[in-house]
Every structure is written in C-alpha cells, then in structure tokens.
Amino acid sequence: MDLTLWFDAALLPDGWARDVRITVSHGRIGSVTAGVGRSPTDAGGGVAVPGMTNVHSHAFQRAMAGLTEARGPSNDDFWTWRELMYRFLDRGGPDEIEAITALAFAEMLEGGFTRVTEFHYLHNDPKGVAYADRSEISGRIAAAAQASGIALTLLPVFYAHAGFGAQTPAQGQRRFITDLDGFADLVGACRRLTANMPDASVGVAPHSLRAVSAEELAILPGLAQGGPIHIHVAEQTKEVEDCLAWSGARPVEWLLDHAPVDARWCLIHATHVTETEWRGVAARGAVVGLCPITEANLGDGVFPAAAYMRAGGRFGIGTDSNVQIGLAEELRMLEYSQRLTLRGRAVMADAQRSTGRALFDHALAGGAQAGGVAGGLAVGQAADIVSLDTRRFAFAGRSGDAVLDSWLFGAPTGSIASVWRAGREVVREGRHLDRDALEARCRAALKVVLA
Ligand SMILES: [Zn+2]
Structure with missing residues (x-):
C-alpha cells in the first residue's frame, strides 16, 4: 500500500x-x-x-496575463494583445516556453485541475522554420507536465491557413504552420513522447475552420486514432460572418454538416450558436469546451449553457489564455454570465442538485470525455x-x-x-x-x- x-x-x-x-x-x-x-x-x-480536467489551454499565454488591458489607437481593442503576442513569438524559444508552461501547469494544480488538455500550436522557431526535431516544443510541454506532476492530454494543432477558403498564411502565423505530412509525423512523435507518462493521452486539434481547409479537415480525425479531436469554433461574431460569406452556413452548422462530430469531439467556445446548432451538438454527444474567464476577458459573448445543459448537452471547462487560473473562478464566471444574460438565479441547478454540484458534475464528466480518459x-x-x-x-x-x-x-x-x-x-x-x-x-x- x-x-x-x-x-x-x-x-x-x-x-x-x-x-x-x-x-x-x-x-x-x-x-x-x-x-x-x-x-x-x-x-x-x-x-x-475528484481532480478536474482542464479541457483547453495555451499555456504560454500565461506570460501575457495582465499585460494586454490597454486600448490601442483607432479603437482597436485587440491591439495590446496582438503586439505582445508578436513580441512573444519573436523571442520565446523552447527554454522560455517550457518554463512558462511548467509554472502555468503548477498553477492549474493549485487551482483544482489535475489534467491539462494542451492545445499546442507553436511548432516552428521564431523565424518560422520547423525545428530540426519537429516535436521540439511538444517535448517541452511534456517535460513541463512532468515537472509539475499534472496529467497531460497533448493535442498537437494543425494550422495551415489565414482564413476561410484556405487563404495563404500571414507572417504572424509563421510559428504555427505545418503541412499534412509534417503534422502526421508530429502526432506520431507526440505519442512516443508521452508513452511513458502515466495517464497521458494524445489527440489532434484542427485549429479552426479559418486555419484548416475542408479537404484537410476530412483527413485529420483519422490521425486521432480514437483519441480526442478538439477545434476552436464560433468564438467571435466576425468568424460567423466570414463563415457565412464563405459557405453560406454558420461555423457550427458547417461543422455538423461536414465533419464526423461525435463523442470524441470537443468544440471549443461555440459561443455564437443558434438553438438548432446547440441542439445538434447535444444530439451528437460532443462536448462544448467553455472557457468562461477567457471568453469574458476577450469579450467574446456568452454560450447558452443553461438551455444546452437542460437539453442533455455536455460541457467541460478550459482556462484557454490562462489570464487567471482556477476551477472555482471558472465555474463562478460561467454561472454568473448565465444569470446576467437570463436575469435569473441558480440557472445551472436542477431538481436534484444545487448550482455548484450541477456545475461540478457536468464539468467533471465533460472534462473526462474531452480528455479521452475516465475520472472520479x-x-x-x-x-x-x-x-x-x-x-x-x-x-x-x-x-x-x-x-x-x-x-x-x-x-x-x-x-x-x-x-x-x-x-x-x-x-x-x-x-x-x-x-x-x-x-x-x-x-x-x-x-x-x-x-
Ligand atoms: Zn484557444
């Protein structure tokens, strides 16, 4: 014993x-x-x-917490965030990424998360050239998980385009870009990197419908080999408008119509959805990955979590940008955002369970599913x-x-x-x-x- x-x-x-x-x-x-x-x-x-799964993290963004809260010229409220992100992309090498990630993972443990699902898209060096070892940064993330002790679900991200319709990537995206062959190699390397880590799992993450073409999205789920498949979708209204202009369909609508969305999938944010869309997600048994603090910090909007949950929808909780790290804080923000929208109290509670209990139970079950593991x-x-x-x-x-x-x-x-x-x-x-x-x-x- x-x-x-x-x-x-x-x-x-x-x-x-x-x-x-x-x-x-x-x-x-x-x-x-x-x-x-x-x-x-x-x-x-x-x-x-029980320890909780954090379903969505970009750990390196922890370094930017509190540094992006000023407005730039011409009312551009993303200006400070983007400036700092570019500076990070110019200077953050493997050692820096590993150090920032290890502390973020330790803070997740302090905040009640025992597993992190790392949505990992920094694949190339600051000049945009693939590292000699393609899995250099993936290896640093695995090392950070081991240093902190947190369980890891590693999701290498496929990112190839600047916008809907396979647009040519921009200079600012040079550290993210891979092709399909390189990505398949990276997924294999991630499996080898985590093979000896207790309870680790590996999946794949098509970054978003902006960054992945329809042809690529048809191929990527096969690389998950039964592991989780996560994608950012419908986070901001501009993405919905651009998707409508490109395809005539909204992002979640398009995804449900064209991808084999099922219980392996986790739709990150899914903020801007119609009732038909969220009922469709619930019917497929997929998880919605809600990141309430980041969504509030970025001014994304509010997912209709209460109605979705009552319809049997599943959700997990992610810390995403890691501007603040804590399970209690995320669940509180989720509940309060629903109350402010619906002008009601205890909106996530049900007949058997209090608000806190219902939130915790749902996030635990959805988190385990999205992490590709069991729990409890x-x-x-x-x-x-x-x-x-x-x-x-x-x-x-x-x-x-x-x-x-x-x-x-x-x-x-x-x-x-x-x-x-x-x-x-x-x-x-x-x-x-x-x-x-x-x-x-x-x-x-x-x-x-x-x-
Ligand atoms: Zn994200």
Missing part, C-alpha cells in the same frame, strides 16, 4: 459520503470505504472532490484528488452540496488545501511543492520574452 488518505467527506460517483478512507496503490485508487474512523497514520483531511473517486481510477480547506470560515456549518456552493460562490481564492496527482501530493496548504523553483525559472524566462 503506497498511501492511505482519510476525509471528513468525499464526493464519490454516486454522491456524498462521510468519513471516507481512500487507499492508493501505484498511483491508482485501490479502495474507497465510507463510514470509518480516522487512523493516526492516515493523511488527508477536509472534504475531497472510484477504484481503479488515477488517484487525482483535491481537498478543500474546510478549516476556513467560508465552510463553517456546511455539508454536502453546500460545500461546493460555498467554495464556488463564497470562499476566497486559495480554499484548496492539498492536491494529489496519481497519489502523489503536489499541492499542500494551497501551494505547489515546487513552486519556488518553477517560479524562479519562469521569472528568468519572462526577462527574455518581455525584454
């Missing part, structure tokens, strides 16, 4: 249980027993919930466990779903006590155990990137 944990309460697949002992063997849950007293050798404490506090699953610091006043007198509601809506940031990933404690007292070293490395990288 590697480790024995005990919690006042735990959220198990069939609901809450009290006085729960979880044994861990070789990184997996060996047993779950409720209604037992704590023994002096048990670690743990507080309330345990059950025998045989990876021991990915998050404990809430119920010594905090925000949890006083709370039990059951009220613990989740108080975490999401009432508790201060930092209410996570410990996080175990594959049975190894990686966060304690809310702080990643290697945070100091990872932070020092990232500070050095920022000096290069932001110089």
Whole structure:
C-alpha cells in the first residue's frame, strides 16, 4: 500500500459520503470505504472532490496575463494583445516556453485541475522554420507536465491557413504552420513522447475552420486514432460572418454538416450558436469546451449553457489564455454570465442538485470525455484528488452540496488545501511543492520574452 488518505467527506460517483478512507496503490485508487474512523497514520483531511480536467489551454499565454488591458489607437481593442503576442513569438524559444508552461501547469494544480488538455500550436522557431526535431516544443510541454506532476492530454494543432477558403498564411502565423505530412509525423512523435507518462493521452486539434481547409479537415480525425479531436469554433461574431460569406452556413452548422462530430469531439467556445446548432451538438454527444474567464476577458459573448445543459448537452471547462487560473473562478464566471444574460438565479441547478454540484458534475464528466480518459473517486481510477480547506470560515456549518456552493460562490481564492496527482501530493496548504523553483525559472524566462 503506497498511501492511505482519510476525509471528513468525499464526493464519490454516486454522491456524498462521510468519513471516507481512500487507499492508493501505484498511483491508482485501490479502495474507497465510507463510514470509518480516522487512523493516526492516515493523511488527508477536509472534504475531497475528484481532480478536474482542464479541457483547453495555451499555456504560454500565461506570460501575457495582465499585460494586454490597454486600448490601442483607432479603437482597436485587440491591439495590446496582438503586439505582445508578436513580441512573444519573436523571442520565446523552447527554454522560455517550457518554463512558462511548467509554472502555468503548477498553477492549474493549485487551482483544482489535475489534467491539462494542451492545445499546442507553436511548432516552428521564431523565424518560422520547423525545428530540426519537429516535436521540439511538444517535448517541452511534456517535460513541463512532468515537472509539475499534472496529467497531460497533448493535442498537437494543425494550422495551415489565414482564413476561410484556405487563404495563404500571414507572417504572424509563421510559428504555427505545418503541412499534412509534417503534422502526421508530429502526432506520431507526440505519442512516443508521452508513452511513458502515466495517464497521458494524445489527440489532434484542427485549429479552426479559418486555419484548416475542408479537404484537410476530412483527413485529420483519422490521425486521432480514437483519441480526442478538439477545434476552436464560433468564438467571435466576425468568424460567423466570414463563415457565412464563405459557405453560406454558420461555423457550427458547417461543422455538423461536414465533419464526423461525435463523442470524441470537443468544440471549443461555440459561443455564437443558434438553438438548432446547440441542439445538434447535444444530439451528437460532443462536448462544448467553455472557457468562461477567457471568453469574458476577450469579450467574446456568452454560450447558452443553461438551455444546452437542460437539453442533455455536455460541457467541460478550459482556462484557454490562462489570464487567471482556477476551477472555482471558472465555474463562478460561467454561472454568473448565465444569470446576467437570463436575469435569473441558480440557472445551472436542477431538481436534484444545487448550482455548484450541477456545475461540478457536468464539468467533471465533460472534462473526462474531452480528455479521452475516465475520472472520479472510484477504484481503479488515477488517484487525482483535491481537498478543500474546510478549516476556513467560508465552510463553517456546511455539508454536502453546500460545500461546493460555498467554495464556488463564497470562499476566497486559495480554499484548496492539498492536491494529489496519481497519489502523489503536489499541492499542500494551497501551494505547489515546487513552486519556488518553477517560479524562479519562469521569472528568468519572462526577462527574455518581455525584454
Ligand atoms: Zn484557444
């Protein structure tokens, strides 16, 4: 037996249980027993919930958080973001990308995510030339995952065009571009890179309908070999207008009509959808990858999550630009964006479950599906466990779903006590155990990137 944990309460697949002992063997849950007293050798404490999958991240963008909040000339509100992105693309080499990514991954663990789905599109060097080893940056992402301890779903991104109708790529996109043969090699390399990483999975990500032609999109799903397939779609209204001009159809409508969208697929954002479109996504069993904080930060719009969920639609939560990293913050933003739109309260709750519980359950199930893995506090699953610091006043007198509601809506940031990933404690007292070293490395990288 590697480790024995005990919690006042735990959220198990069939609901809450009290006085729960979880044994861990070789990184997996060996047993779950409720209604037992704590023994002096048990670690743990507080309330345990399953570790969550972050369904969408571009980890390097963490370096730009807080630096893109000014307006540029001529009312161009993307100006500061784009300027900084270009500076990063000019200066960020493999060492810098790895350092920034490792700290972002550690922060995800601190925020309650035990798996990251990295949507990875920096394939070429700053001049736009493929690295001698095509999987150079993919390897750095895998190394960052190992340094932080987070589980990795690696999604190499296929990116070939500047706009709908296979437009020639622009100079600013030089680091992203691959052809189909090169991309197939990259996917194979990603499988080899992650072969020895516990619980890693690999899929493919056609970047968007702007960056991938219809002919290419017909080929890419086959490269996933049953793994997840993620695509950005319908994030902003201009994309909808451009897609209509190109094809006569809206982006999600076009995708459902032309791609084999099913439960392997995760549609990132899908912000601007008609009811016919979101009902179509729900019927296919695909996941919508919502990134509420990034979508708010970029002013994208609001996905009709409440209606979609009531129709049986599945969603997961992603941190995308990583402007802020935290599961509770993402779920709160999701709920509040729905309330502001619908002018109602508790809109994601259902007859059986409170708002926090319904949000958590949906994001957990959708996240596992989009990551191409199983999950939850059950025998045989990876021991990915998050404990809430119920010594905090925000949890006083709370039990059951009220613990989740108080975490999401009432508790201060930092209410996570410990996080175990594959049975190894990686966060304690809310702080990643290697945070100091990872932070020092990232500070050095920022000096290069932001110089
Ligand atoms: Zn994205």
